[in-house]
Amino acid sequence: MKGWAIWVILLLAVLGLAACVSSSPSTLPAAPAAYAEQRQRMVAQIAADGVSDEKVLTAFRSVPRHEFVPPDMVPLAYADRPLPIGYGQTISQPYMVAYMTELLELKGGERVLEIGTGSGYQAAILADMGAEVYSVEIIPELYEQATARLRRLGYPVHTLRADGYYGWEEHAPYDAIVVTAAPDHIPPPLVQQLKVGGRMVIPVGPPGLYQTLWLVIRREGDQVDMINKGGCVFVPFTREP
Ligand code: SAH
16 A cells, blocks of 8 residues: 555544544533523423422523533433432432422522532522522531532522531521431421421431421421321431531
8 A cells, every 4th residue: 555545544543533532422511502402301301290380390491400410420410310419419309309399389589498408409499499598518518519509600599517407597487498318307496497387398217218208387386287298218317426
């Protein structure tokens, strides 16, 4: 073969390799429009699974879930499953976040307490719906990451690093409380920090097994109505030593 032909073949091989590398889906971030399309599909799935509150679905169409997962999880950000976020914790499955949010029956402007900030995704959904959000996280690194992320993305969420068993007394009472890790009993301080008529959604049960999702409605005195909303699986509610 002539010398120049070998050079042409070599050049084509290098160009081909470069094209392969640059078109590999996991190495390049998708365009914003692609994420919007993935969100539409995720919302269609959540709606098909029974969530009908338009305010909730609108928030899910707007909050960029891919910004709340670690870089290697971005390709799975819009799959209807929980994903690891480090420190043994997870960002909850989109359907579960939507269902719990719907159970709070928010109209906009309510004061909402979240226990378990994690990635900050649930807090961002609540803020997008116009709630005044207070969120407590026990793991310092997750608290710091989520606080920085929420600020960078422009969600006005108040965050605190503490054991959420005690709620966040300073800003109580709350119209609604959402707990995103599972204790083995309902922390009494959370009931006390709920307004009369206020709603709390909380998974309760043994760690590492299935738990029960409860809708707790505060009544006069320390009375509550407890409504069983079915089985669920959450990371354990941990306690400060
Ligand atoms: N709402 C989160 C889900 C995170 S998983 C999201 O949208 O990503 C549950 C979180 O609860 C974890 O980050 C875990 O560290 C936190 N957690 C567990 N026990 C807690 C406690 N006693 N107080 C505050 N946060 C707690």
